[in-house]
Amino acid sequence: MTALGGALVAFRYLTVLPLPRSRTPGDLGRAAGWFPVVGLALGGILALASLALDRLVPPAVSGMLLVVLWAGLTGGLHLDGLADTADGLGGGWSRERALAIMRDGRSGPYGVTAIVLVLGLKTAALASLPDGLVSRTLVASAVLGRTGPLLLVGLCPPARPEGAGHSFAAGARVPGLLVGGLVTVAVCWIALGPWGLVPIAAAGLATCALAAVVRRRLGGFTGDTLGALVEGIEAGVLTVAVSLDFLALG
Numbered sequence: 459m460t461a462l463g464g465a466l467v468a469f470r471y472l473t474v475l476p477l478p479r480s481r482t483p484g485d486l487g488r489a490a491g492w493f494p495v496v497g498l499a500l501g502g503i504l505a506l507a508s509l510a511l512d513r514l515v516p517p518a519v520s521g522m523l524l525v526v527l528w529a530g531l532t533g534g535l536h537l538d539g540l541a542d543t544a545d546g547l548g549g550g551w552s553r554e555r556a557l558a559i560m561r562d563g564r565s566g567p568y569g570v571t572a573i574v575l576v577l578g579l580k581t582a583a584l585a586s587l588p589d590g591l592v593s594r595t596l597v598a599s600a601v602l603g604r605t606g607p608l609l610l611v612g613l614c615p616p617a618r619p620e621g622a623g624h625s626f627a628a629g630a631r632v633p634g635l636l637v638g639g640l641v642t643v644a645v646c647w648i649a650l651g652p653w654g655l656v657p658i659a660a661a662g663l664a665t666c667a668l669a670a671v672v673r674r675r676l677g678g679f680t681g682d683t684l685g686a687l688v689e690g691i692e693a694g695v696l697t698v699a700v701s702l703d704f705l706a707l708g
Contacts, residue, residue, distance in 0.1 A: 464634075468492035472604065473500065474533040486622065487629025490608055491638040497604035498645055500531055501597030508584075508592045521584030524596070525577055528692075536603075539685020540576060541569030546682070553677055557617065560682050572686075576693050583696035591703055594649040599695035602661045603688040605642040608635045609662065610687060613669035615678040622681025653702055657695040664694055 467489035470477035473496065507527055511520040529537060542560045548568030550556025559566070565573075587595060611630045616623040646654030668687055672679050 464489040465492050465495070468496050469499070472496045472535070473531055485629060486625045487611070487627060488631060488634065490611070490626065490630050491634030491636075493604040493608060494601045494638045494641045494645070497601035498597065498641070500528075501600035503531065504528060504596040504600065505593035508596060512589050512592075517585040518581075521581040524584055525580045528580070528600075529577075536685035536688040537573055537576075539682040540572050540689045541565040542682040543680075543686035544568040544572035547671070547675055550675075553617075553675065556676055557680070560680060576689050579693045580696055583693070583700050586700045587696075587703060591699065595696060595699040598646045598649045598654060598657060598699075599692045601642050601645045602657060602695050603692040605638060606661055606665045606687040606691045607684045608638050609665045610669055610679055610684065611635070613666065614673045617672065617676040617678035617680050617683075623679050623684065626681070626684065650699075656702060657698045660694055660698050661691045664691055 463485075466477050467485045469475050469492075471486060471489070472493065504524055504527065508520065508524055511523055514520075515523070542562075542565075545562075545566040545568045546556040546560035549566060550559045584592060584596075607626065608630075611627050612635065616627045618624055643654075643658065646658055648654075650657070665687060668683065668690070669679070672683050676683070
C-alpha cells in the first residue's frame with residue numbers, strides 16, 4: 459500500500475469524508491500509522507471551531523457544540539463502539555454472550571449510560587478549560603485517542619477471526635505503529651509542552667487496563683473496543699488537562 463493509499467484508508471474509516479473504501483482485509487492495519495494524523499486533522503478542525511465559538515457563545519454552549527461537531531466528523535463511529543462495548547462487558551457473563559451482545563446493533567442501558575457519561579464529561583471538561591488551552595487540548599486529545607488502538611494491537615490479539623478488529627491486527631506493522639507513536643509525542647509536546655507527557659502516560663495506562671479487561675472477558679479486542687478506547691482516551695485527556703490547569707498550568 460502506498461503512503462497516499464494508507465492515508466485515504468485511515469481518513470475514510472475514521473471520518474465521514476467520502477473517500478475510497480479499503481479493498482483488502484489488511485488495509486486497515488497497514489493504515490494504522492496514519493491514525494494519529496487523522497486525529498491531528500480532526501483536532502485542527504475542532505480547534506478552529508473553538509476559536510470561532512469563543513467569540514459567539516458562553517463556554518458551556520461552546521463545549522456542547524464542539525462535542526456535537528466532534529461526533530459528527532466521525533459519524534458517531536467510536537460512540538457506537540463505546541455503546542456496544544459497555545453493553546457487552548456489562549451484560550455478558552460469558553465470552554460468547556458478551557460478543558453476541560456486541561454484535562447486536564441496538565444499544566442497551568449500559569451502552570446508553572456510557573455515551574451520556576462520556577459526552578457529558580467531554581462537555582464539562584471543555585467548558586472548564588481556559589480559552590487559551592481549549593484548542594491545544596482538543597488537538598492533543600484527538601491525536602492520543604487515535605493512538606490508543608496502535609498500542610492495544612500490540613498488547614492483545616483480536617477476539618474474532620473476522621471483523622474490523624481482525625482486519626486491523628492482520629495488517630498492522632511495527633514501523634507504521636512506531637511512526638504513529640512518534641507523531642503523537644511530537645504533537646502533544648508542541649501542544650502542551652512537557653506537560654504533554656502526562657496525558658500520554660495516562661492514555662498508555664488506560665490502554666493497558668482495557669487490554670487486560672478484554673483479554674480476560676473477550677479473549678482479545680474487537681472493532682467496538684477500539685472505538686470505546688478512542689472515546690475513553692479523548693474524554694480522559696480532556697479531564698487530565700482540566701486537572702493540570704487547576705494544579706499547575708493556570
